[in-house]
Amino acid sequence: MAVRKLSVALDESVAERAASAAATHGVSLSAWLNAAAERALRVEQGLAAVREWEQEHGELSPEALTWAEQVIASVKSS
Template identity: 40%
Template sequence: MTTKKATITLDESLAEALSGVAEEEGIPLSRLIAGAAERDLRLRAGRAAVKEWGAEQGAFTPEELAEARAEMAAADAEHFSGRGSSAA
Protein backbone atom coordinates (compact mmCIF):
# COMPACT_ATOMS: atom_id res chain seq x y z
CA MET A 1 0.00 0.00 0.00
CA THR A 2 1.32 3.38 -0.95
CA THR A 3 0.75 6.17 1.52
CA LYS A 4 0.63 9.92 1.09
CA LYS A 5 1.36 12.40 3.85
CA ALA A 6 -1.35 15.02 4.32
CA THR A 7 -1.77 17.91 6.71
CA ILE A 8 -5.17 18.45 8.30
CA THR A 9 -6.45 21.04 10.74
CA LEU A 10 -8.66 19.98 13.65
CA ASP A 11 -10.29 21.81 16.50
CA GLU A 12 -7.93 21.49 19.49
CA SER A 13 -10.44 19.62 21.65
CA LEU A 14 -11.19 17.17 18.84
CA ALA A 15 -7.48 16.58 18.22
CA GLU A 16 -6.94 15.91 21.92
CA ALA A 17 -9.90 13.53 22.11
CA LEU A 18 -8.76 11.63 19.02
CA SER A 19 -5.21 11.41 20.35
CA GLY A 20 -6.57 9.93 23.57
CA VAL A 21 -8.59 7.33 21.69
CA ALA A 22 -5.61 6.41 19.52
CA GLU A 23 -3.45 6.02 22.61
CA GLU A 24 -6.09 3.84 24.31
CA GLU A 25 -6.31 1.67 21.20
CA GLY A 26 -2.54 1.53 20.84
CA ILE A 27 -2.61 2.79 17.27
CA PRO A 28 -1.17 5.85 15.55
CA LEU A 29 -3.46 8.86 15.32
CA SER A 30 -3.14 8.76 11.53
CA ARG A 31 -4.49 5.18 11.49
CA LEU A 32 -7.48 6.19 13.64
CA ILE A 33 -8.30 9.11 11.34
CA ALA A 34 -7.76 7.02 8.20
CA GLY A 35 -10.12 4.37 9.56
CA ALA A 36 -12.81 6.99 10.19
CA ALA A 37 -12.37 8.38 6.67
CA GLU A 38 -12.57 4.88 5.17
CA ARG A 39 -15.80 4.18 7.09
CA ASP A 40 -17.26 7.44 5.79
CA LEU A 41 -16.39 6.49 2.21
CA ARG A 42 -17.99 3.03 2.65
CA LEU A 43 -21.15 4.65 4.04
CA ARG A 44 -21.29 7.05 1.11
CA ALA A 45 -20.87 4.18 -1.36
CA GLY A 46 -23.60 2.23 0.43
CA ARG A 47 -25.99 5.16 0.34
CA ALA A 48 -25.32 5.65 -3.37
CA ALA A 49 -25.97 1.94 -4.02
CA VAL A 50 -29.25 2.07 -2.09
CA LYS A 51 -30.30 5.21 -3.96
CA GLU A 52 -29.48 3.57 -7.30
CA TRP A 53 -31.31 0.38 -6.34
CA GLY A 54 -34.33 2.41 -5.25
CA ALA A 55 -34.39 4.30 -8.54
CA GLU A 56 -34.36 1.02 -10.46
CA GLN A 57 -36.50 -1.18 -8.20
CA GLY A 58 -38.70 1.21 -6.25
CA ALA A 59 -38.81 1.99 -2.57
CA PHE A 60 -38.10 -0.69 0.03
CA THR A 61 -41.19 -2.25 1.58
CA PRO A 62 -41.72 -2.04 5.34
CA GLU A 63 -40.96 -5.76 5.51
CA GLU A 64 -37.66 -5.33 3.66
CA LEU A 65 -36.68 -2.46 5.94
CA ALA A 66 -37.54 -4.51 9.06
CA GLU A 67 -35.46 -7.44 7.77
CA ALA A 68 -32.50 -5.17 7.01
CA ARG A 69 -32.72 -3.56 10.47
CA ALA A 70 -32.78 -7.00 12.11
CA GLU A 71 -29.71 -8.09 10.12
CA MET A 72 -27.84 -4.90 11.04
CA ALA A 73 -28.77 -5.31 14.71
CA ALA A 74 -27.49 -8.91 14.66
CA ALA A 75 -24.23 -7.81 13.01
CA ASP A 76 -23.81 -5.02 15.57
CA ALA A 77 -24.46 -7.45 18.43
CA GLU A 78 -21.84 -9.85 17.07
CA HIS A 79 -19.31 -7.07 16.54
CA PHE A 80 -19.78 -5.48 19.94
CA SER A 81 -19.76 -8.79 21.79
CA GLY A 82 -15.97 -8.71 21.40
CA ARG A 83 -15.49 -11.02 18.44
CA GLY A 84 -15.18 -8.15 15.96
CA SER A 85 -13.92 -5.36 18.14
CA SER A 86 -10.48 -4.84 16.58
CA ALA A 87 -9.77 -1.33 15.33
CA ALA A 88 -10.10 -0.54 11.63
Template identity: 45%
Template sequence: MATKKVTVTLDESLVEALADAAEQEGVPLSRLVAGAAERELRRRAARAVVQEWQAERGAFTPDELAAARAEMAAADAEYLSSAGTSAA
Protein backbone atom coordinates in the same frame (compact mmCIF):
# COMPACT_ATOMS: atom_id res chain seq x y z
CA MET B 1 0.42 0.30 0.86
CA ALA B 2 1.78 3.65 -0.18
CA THR B 3 1.17 6.53 2.16
CA LYS B 4 1.16 10.26 1.67
CA LYS B 5 1.67 12.85 4.36
CA VAL B 6 -0.99 15.57 4.30
CA THR B 7 -1.84 18.57 6.42
CA VAL B 8 -5.35 19.13 7.71
CA THR B 9 -6.72 21.73 10.06
CA LEU B 10 -8.92 20.51 12.90
CA ASP B 11 -10.34 22.08 16.00
CA GLU B 12 -7.87 21.67 18.87
CA SER B 13 -10.40 19.95 21.12
CA LEU B 14 -11.17 17.45 18.36
CA VAL B 15 -7.48 16.67 17.94
CA GLU B 16 -7.13 16.13 21.68
CA ALA B 17 -10.16 13.82 21.77
CA LEU B 18 -8.86 11.86 18.77
CA ALA B 19 -5.40 11.58 20.32
CA ASP B 20 -6.94 10.25 23.54
CA ALA B 21 -9.02 7.74 21.58
CA ALA B 22 -6.00 6.60 19.59
CA GLU B 23 -3.99 6.16 22.77
CA GLN B 24 -6.78 4.12 24.37
CA GLU B 25 -6.93 1.90 21.28
CA GLY B 26 -3.16 1.61 21.09
CA VAL B 27 -2.99 2.88 17.53
CA PRO B 28 -1.30 5.89 15.95
CA LEU B 29 -3.49 8.97 15.55
CA SER B 30 -3.03 8.81 11.78
CA ARG B 31 -4.42 5.24 11.73
CA LEU B 32 -7.46 6.30 13.75
CA VAL B 33 -8.16 9.22 11.41
CA ALA B 34 -7.55 7.08 8.30
CA GLY B 35 -10.00 4.48 9.62
CA ALA B 36 -12.66 7.15 10.13
CA ALA B 37 -12.10 8.45 6.60
CA GLU B 38 -12.32 4.93 5.17
CA ARG B 39 -15.61 4.31 7.00
CA GLU B 40 -17.02 7.57 5.63
CA LEU B 41 -16.12 6.59 2.07
CA ARG B 42 -17.71 3.13 2.53
CA ARG B 43 -20.84 4.77 3.97
CA ARG B 44 -21.10 7.09 0.96
CA ALA B 45 -20.63 4.18 -1.47
CA ALA B 46 -23.31 2.16 0.32
CA ARG B 47 -25.71 5.11 0.21
CA ALA B 48 -25.15 5.43 -3.55
CA VAL B 49 -25.89 1.72 -4.05
CA VAL B 50 -29.10 1.99 -2.02
CA GLN B 51 -30.21 5.09 -3.93
CA GLU B 52 -29.53 3.38 -7.25
CA TRP B 53 -31.43 0.26 -6.17
CA GLN B 54 -34.41 2.31 -5.01
CA ALA B 55 -34.41 4.38 -8.20
CA GLU B 56 -34.71 1.17 -10.22
CA ARG B 57 -37.07 -0.79 -7.96
CA GLY B 58 -38.83 1.71 -5.72
CA ALA B 59 -38.51 2.51 -2.04
CA PHE B 60 -37.97 -0.26 0.48
CA THR B 61 -41.12 -1.49 2.18
CA PRO B 62 -41.46 -1.34 5.97
CA ASP B 63 -41.07 -5.14 6.07
CA GLU B 64 -37.86 -4.97 4.03
CA LEU B 65 -36.47 -2.25 6.29
CA ALA B 66 -37.37 -4.25 9.42
CA ALA B 67 -35.69 -7.37 8.01
CA ALA B 68 -32.55 -5.40 7.11
CA ARG B 69 -32.40 -3.82 10.59
CA ALA B 70 -32.78 -7.25 12.22
CA GLU B 71 -30.01 -8.67 10.04
CA MET B 72 -27.68 -5.78 10.85
CA ALA B 73 -28.42 -6.08 14.58
CA ALA B 74 -27.64 -9.80 14.47
CA ALA B 75 -24.38 -9.14 12.61
CA ASP B 76 -23.44 -6.43 15.11
CA ALA B 77 -24.21 -8.73 18.05
CA GLU B 78 -22.12 -11.51 16.52
CA TYR B 79 -19.21 -9.17 15.85
CA LEU B 80 -19.34 -7.62 19.32
CA SER B 81 -19.51 -11.00 21.04
CA SER B 82 -16.54 -12.33 19.06
CA ALA B 83 -14.57 -9.09 19.57
CA GLY B 84 -15.18 -9.30 23.31
CA THR B 85 -13.99 -12.89 23.57
CA SER B 86 -10.87 -12.35 21.47
CA ALA B 87 -9.84 -9.33 23.53
CA ALA B 88 -9.79 -11.38 26.74
Protein backbone atom coordinates in the same frame (compact mmCIF):
# COMPACT_ATOMS: atom_id res chain seq x y z
CA MET C 1 1.67 1.52 0.23
CA ALA C 2 2.01 5.13 -0.82
CA VAL C 3 0.85 7.77 1.62
CA ARG C 4 0.11 11.45 1.25
CA LYS C 5 0.85 13.82 4.10
CA LEU C 6 -1.96 16.27 4.74
CA SER C 7 -2.62 19.02 7.17
CA VAL C 8 -6.11 18.84 8.64
CA ALA C 9 -7.97 20.92 11.18
CA LEU C 10 -10.26 19.25 13.71
CA ASP C 11 -12.46 20.70 16.39
CA GLU C 12 -10.54 20.53 19.67
CA SER C 13 -12.91 18.04 21.27
CA VAL C 14 -12.87 15.80 18.16
CA ALA C 15 -9.07 15.90 18.06
CA GLU C 16 -8.84 14.95 21.74
CA ARG C 17 -11.32 12.07 21.43
CA ALA C 18 -9.70 10.81 18.23
CA ALA C 19 -6.26 10.84 19.87
CA SER C 20 -7.68 8.99 22.87
CA ALA C 21 -9.36 6.39 20.65
CA ALA C 22 -6.13 5.89 18.71
CA ALA C 23 -4.21 5.37 21.94
CA THR C 24 -6.84 2.91 23.17
CA HIS C 25 -6.41 0.89 19.98
CA GLY C 26 -2.63 1.14 20.10
CA VAL C 27 -2.29 2.92 16.76
CA SER C 28 -1.10 6.32 15.67
CA LEU C 29 -3.60 9.12 15.21
CA SER C 30 -2.85 9.01 11.48
CA ALA C 31 -3.66 5.29 11.31
CA TRP C 32 -6.85 5.77 13.32
CA LEU C 33 -7.99 8.67 11.10
CA ASN C 34 -7.16 6.64 7.98
CA ALA C 35 -9.31 3.75 9.24
CA ALA C 36 -12.14 6.15 10.13
CA ALA C 37 -11.99 7.69 6.65
CA GLU C 38 -12.06 4.22 5.06
CA ARG C 39 -15.18 3.33 7.09
CA ALA C 40 -16.88 6.59 6.12
CA LEU C 41 -16.08 5.97 2.45
CA ARG C 42 -17.57 2.44 2.64
CA VAL C 43 -20.73 3.92 4.17
CA GLU C 44 -20.93 6.50 1.37
CA GLN C 45 -20.43 3.76 -1.22
CA GLY C 46 -23.17 1.66 0.39
CA LEU C 47 -25.61 4.58 0.48
CA ALA C 48 -24.91 5.30 -3.18
CA ALA C 49 -25.57 1.65 -4.02
CA VAL C 50 -28.91 1.77 -2.17
CA ARG C 51 -29.90 4.96 -4.02
CA GLU C 52 -29.00 3.31 -7.33
CA TRP C 53 -30.95 0.16 -6.45
CA GLU C 54 -33.98 2.22 -5.40
CA GLN C 55 -33.89 4.18 -8.66
CA GLU C 56 -34.11 0.92 -10.56
CA HIS C 57 -36.50 -1.05 -8.30
CA GLY C 58 -38.34 1.54 -6.20
CA GLU C 59 -37.98 2.48 -2.56
CA LEU C 60 -37.31 -0.22 -0.01
CA SER C 61 -40.48 -1.30 1.81
CA PRO C 62 -40.96 -0.62 5.52
CA GLU C 63 -40.71 -4.38 6.06
CA ALA C 64 -37.36 -4.55 4.26
CA LEU C 65 -36.06 -1.60 6.30
CA THR C 66 -37.20 -3.24 9.55
CA TRP C 67 -35.46 -6.48 8.54
CA ALA C 68 -32.26 -4.55 7.71
CA GLU C 69 -32.34 -2.76 11.08
CA GLN C 70 -32.68 -6.14 12.83
CA VAL C 71 -29.72 -7.56 10.90
CA ILE C 72 -27.59 -4.52 11.76
CA ALA C 73 -28.57 -4.75 15.43
CA SER C 74 -27.66 -8.44 15.55
CA VAL C 75 -24.28 -7.75 13.96
CA LYS C 76 -23.56 -4.93 16.40
CA SER C 77 -24.39 -7.12 19.40
CA SER C 78 -22.14 -9.99 18.33
